[in-house]
Amino acid sequence: xxxxxxxxxxxxxxxxxxxxxxxxxxxxxxxxxxxxxxxxxxxxxxxxxxxxxxxxxxxxxxxxxxxxxxxxxxxxxxxxxxxxxxxxxxxxxxxxxxxxxxxxxxxxxxxxxxxxxxxxxxxxxxxxxxxxxxxxxxxxxxxxxxxxxxxxxxxxxxxxxxxxxxxxxxxxxxxxxxxxxxxxxxxxxxxxxxxxxxxxxxxxxxxxxxxxxxxxxxxxxxxxxxxxxxxxxxxxxxxxxxxxxxxxxxxxxxxxxxxxxxxxxxxxxxxxxxxxxxxxxxxxxxxxxxxxxxxxxxxxxxxxxxxxxxxxxxxxxxxxxxxxxxxxxxxxxxxxxxxxxxxxxxxxxxxxxxxxxxxxxxxxxx
Amino acid sequence: xxxxxxxxxxxxxxxxxxxxxxxxxxxxxxxxxxxxxxxxxxxxxxxxxxxxxxxxxxxxxxxxxxxxxxxxxxxxxxxxxxxxxxxxxxxxxxxxxxxxxxxxxxxxxxxxxxxxxxxxxxxxxxxxxxxxxxxxxxxxxxxxxxxxxxxxxxxxxxxxxxxxxxxxxxxxxxxxxxxxxxxxxxxxxxxxxxxxxxxxxxxxxxxxxxxxxxxxxxxxxxxxxxxxxxxxxxxxxxxxxxxxxxxxxxxxxxxxxxxxxxxxxxxxxxxxxxxxxxxxxxxxxxxxxxxxxxxxxxxxxx
Numbered sequence: 001x002x003x004x005x006x007x008x009x010x011x012x013x014x015x016x017x018x019x020x021x022x023x024x025x026x027x028x029x030x031x032x033x034x035x036x037x038x039x040x041x042x043x044x045x046x047x048x049x050x051x052x053x054x055x056x057x058x059x060x061x062x063x064x065x066x067x068x069x070x071x072x073x074x075x076x077x078x079x080x081x082x083x084x085x086x087x088x089x090x091x092x093x094x095x096x097x098x099x100x101x102x103x104x105x106x107x108x109x110x111x112x113x114x115x116x117x118x119x120x121x122x123x124x125x126x127x128x129x130x131x132x133x134x135x136x137x138x139x140x141x142x143x144x145x146x147x148x149x150x151x152x153x154x155x156x157x158x159x160x161x162x163x164x165x166x167x168x169x170x171x172x173x174x175x176x177x178x179x180x181x182x183x184x185x186x187x188x189x190x191x192x193x194x195x196x197x198x199x200x201x202x203x204x205x206x207x208x209x210x211x212x213x214x215x216x217x218x219x220x221x222x223x224x225x226x227x228x229x230x231x232x233x234x235x236x237x238x239x240x241x242x243x244x245x246x247x248x249x250x251x252x253x254x255x256x257x258x259x260x261x262x263x264x265x266x267x268x269x270x271x272x273x274x275x276x277x278x279x280x281x282x283x284x285x286x287x288x289x290x291x292x293x294x295x296x297x298x299x300x301x302x303x304x305x306x307x308x309x310x311x312x313x314x315x316x317x318x319x320x321x322x323x324x325x326x327x328x329x330x331x332x333x334x335x336x337x338x339x340x341x342x343x344x345x346x347x348x349x350x351x352x353x354x355x356x357x358x359x360x361x362x363x364x365x366x
Numbered sequence: 367x368x369x370x371x372x373x374x375x376x377x378x379x380x381x382x383x384x385x386x387x388x389x390x391x392x393x394x395x396x397x398x399x400x401x402x403x404x405x406x407x408x409x410x411x412x413x414x415x416x417x418x419x420x421x422x423x424x425x426x427x428x429x430x431x432x433x434x435x436x437x438x439x440x441x442x443x444x445x446x447x448x449x450x451x452x453x454x455x456x457x458x459x460x461x462x463x464x465x466x467x468x469x470x471x472x473x474x475x476x477x478x479x480x481x482x483x484x485x486x487x488x489x490x491x492x493x494x495x496x497x498x499x500x501x502x503x504x505x506x507x508x509x510x511x512x513x514x515x516x517x518x519x520x521x522x523x524x525x526x527x528x529x530x531x532x533x534x535x536x537x538x539x540x541x542x543x544x545x546x547x548x549x550x551x552x553x554x555x556x557x558x559x560x561x562x563x564x565x566x567x568x569x570x571x572x573x574x575x576x577x578x579x580x581x582x583x584x585x586x587x588x589x590x591x592x593x594x595x596x597x598x599x600x601x602x603x604x605x606x607x608x609x610x611x612x613x614x615x616x617x618x619x620x621x622x623x624x625x626x627x628x629x630x631x632x633x634x635x636x637x638x639x640x641x642x643x644x645x646x647x648x649x650x651x652x653x654x655x656x657x658x659x660x661x662x663x664x665x666x667x668x
Contacts, residue, residue, distance in 0.1 A: 050567075050571060051570075051571075052567055052570075071570075072567070072570040072571055073570045073571070073572075073573045073574060073575060074573075076573075077571065078571070079567070079568070079571045081564045081567070081568065083562075083564055084564075085562065085564035085565060085567070085568040086568075087565060087568070087569070087582070087583045087587075088565075088587060088665075089583065089586040089587050090582075090583075098569070098572050098574075098582070099572035099573055101582075102572060102573040102574045102578055103573055132665065143568075146568075146572070147571070147572075149572075150572060150573065
C-alpha cells in the first residue's frame with residue numbers, strides 16, 4: 001500500500017489556472033474522492049498523478065519519491081477512465097491480461113490472474129466476450145479488473161460511472177468500494193457526483209478553482225462545511241441574509257426574525273451584513289390552522305412548491321426572511337398544498353456563518 | 367359527459383389519430399421523387415453502359431452469343447496490359463497506403479501544431495485531384511529525360527536514365543503516388559482519429575510503450591481500414607487513364623480501351639467490350655474486398 005502526496009501543484013492552460021497550488025495527502029490504503037464542478041481541476045490533478053499531464057510546478061510524491069520524472073508507463077498506477085477504454089480488438093480476458101503481457105509474464109500466470117480478477121468483478125462468465133458484446137457497466141468492471149491486474153501502487157478512477165445509468169451506477173460504486181477495501185489499495189477517485197463521493201470515500205476533497213476548499217470525512221463535509229462554496233456544492237443549503245444586532249451575544253436579525261448564531265468563532269461588528277446558512281432538514285414546518293398564528297419561536301410562511309424525493313418531500317416556502325426550502329417526511333407532506341399557511345422554525349443550533357467564496361451562489365442551491 | 371358525447375369524442379380521437387399516419391404514408395409515397403434524378407443519372411450513365419458492355423463482351427458483331435471476345439483478352443497484347451495495370455495499381459496503392467498512413471498519423475500526433483492539420487488537408491485535397499496532363503507534365507519537367515531533377519542528379523554523378531523511365535513500373539508508380547498518397551491522407555485521418563485517446567492512455571498506464579500500443583492495439587484496429595483503403599487506391603489507379611495517356615504509357619488496360627474508343631483499333635471492336643468487362647470484374651472484386659474490410663474495421667472504430 002502506498003501514500004500519495006500532491007505538493008503545490010500548479011497547472012495553467014494559457015490564462016486559465018487549472019490547478020492553483022494544490023495540496024493533498026492520501027494515506028496508505030485510503031479512498032479519497034476529489035469532488036467538484038466541471039473545470040475545478042480535479043481531472044487535471046488525476047491526470048498529472050497518472051503521468052498524462054505535467055504541472056508547471058509542484059510535486060507528486062508516491063511513497064516518498066517524486067514520480068513526476070517518470071513516464072506514465074513506468075509509474076505502476078492503475079487507471080479507470082470515464083469513457084469505455086477497453087481495447088476493442090481484445091476479449092475481456094485479453095484486456096485484463098494486457099498489462100501482464102507487456103510485463104512479459106507467462107501465459108499461465110496471466111490467464112490465472114485474469115480469471116481471478118474477472119471473478120472478483122463478477123464477470124468470470126464473460127471473459128471471452130469482446131467489449132462490443134458487453135454492457136456499459138460490464139465494460140467498466142472489466143476496465144477495473146484490467147487496472148488491478150498489474151497490482152498498481154495507486155488506483156486512479158476518473159468519473160468511471162458517469163456514463164452509466166443510475167441503477168448500475170449505484171451498484172457499481174458499491175462494488176468499487178468493496179473491491180478497494182478487499183485489496184486495501186490506495187485510491188484516488190474523481191467525481192462531480194456528491195452522492196457518489198460521500199457514499200464510498202474515506203475522505204472527500206471538495207475542489208473549486210484548482211484548490212481544495214475542504215478535505216474531510218463525508219460526515220465532516222456534509223455537516224460542517226467550512227466555506228459557502230462547500231455548503232452550496234455538497235447537499236442543499238438555505239442562505240439567509242442578516243444584520244448583526246449584538247456582537248457579544250451573536251444575535252443576527254434576518255428581517256423580522258432574530259436568531260442566535262451558535263458558532264463561538266462568529267465575530268462581527270454590530271450593523272455588519274452577514275450570510276447565514278441552514279440545511280433544509282434543519283427547517284421545521286407545521287401546518288397552521290385557518291386564521292391561526294405561529295407559536296412563539298416560529299414564523300409564518302406559505303408553501304410554494306412540493307417536490308417528492310421518496311422518504312422526504314422538499315417544501316418550497318415563501319417567508320418574511322426570503323425563500324426557504326424545508327425537508328419534511330413525505331407522510332407529513334400529504335397534508336400540505338400550494339399556498340397553504342405554515343409555521344416555520346429554524347433549528348438555531350444548525351445555523352452557520354461561512355466565509356463567502358467567489359463561487360458561492362445564492363440560496364437555495366442543490 | 368353523455369355516453370353519446372363520449373362515443374363521439376372517441377370517434378374524433380380515432381379520426382385524428384388516423385390522419386397523421388395516412389398523411390405520413392402519402393408523404394412517403396412521394397418522397398422517392400427526390401432521388402429520381404440521381405437514379406436516372408446512374409441508369410443512363412452507369413447501368414445502361416455497363417449492361418451494354420457486358421452484352422457486348424459476350425456477343426459477336428452480328429449479335430450472336432460468344433465466349434471468343436473473353437477468350438481474346440487472354441491473348442497478346444492484353445495479358446501484358448492487365449499485368450502492368452495490376453502491378454502499377456498495386457505498387458502505387460502500397461506506397462500510397464503506407465506513406466499516407468504514416469503522414470496522417472504524424473499530422474494527428476499530439477505534439478504537432480494545430481495549423482498543420484488543416485494545411486495538410488487543404489494540400490491533400492488539391493493534390494489528390496492533381497492528375498492527368500498537368501501531373502504528367504510536372505513529372506516530365508522534373509524527372510523526364512531532360513527534367514530538372516534528372517539533370518541535377520546527372521551533375522551530381524547519378525544518371526538515373528536509362529534504367530529509370532516515367533513509363534516504367536517504378537516511374538509510373540512514382541507519378542501515380544502524387545495523387546494516391548494525398549488521397550490516402552484524406553481517407554486515413556478519420557480512421558486514425560477513430561483510435562481513442564483513452565486506448566493510448568490505458569495502454570501507457572498498463573506499462574506499454576508507444577510501439578507496444580501500435581503493435582497490440584493501434585495496428586490491429588486500423589489494419590482492416592488500412593487494407594480497405596489500399597484496395598480503394600488500387601481501384602483508383604486501375605481506372606486512371608489521362609495521366610498514363612499523357613505520360614505515353616501504352617500497355618495499360620485503360621489505354622487499350624482508349625485505343626478502341628479513339629478509333630485507333632478497328633479490327634476487333636468487340637475486344638474493347640471484353641477488356642472493359644475484365645476491368646469491371648476487377649473493380650467489383652476490389653469493391654467487395656473494400657466493403658468487407660470496412661465492415662470489419664467499423665466494428666472496432668464506431
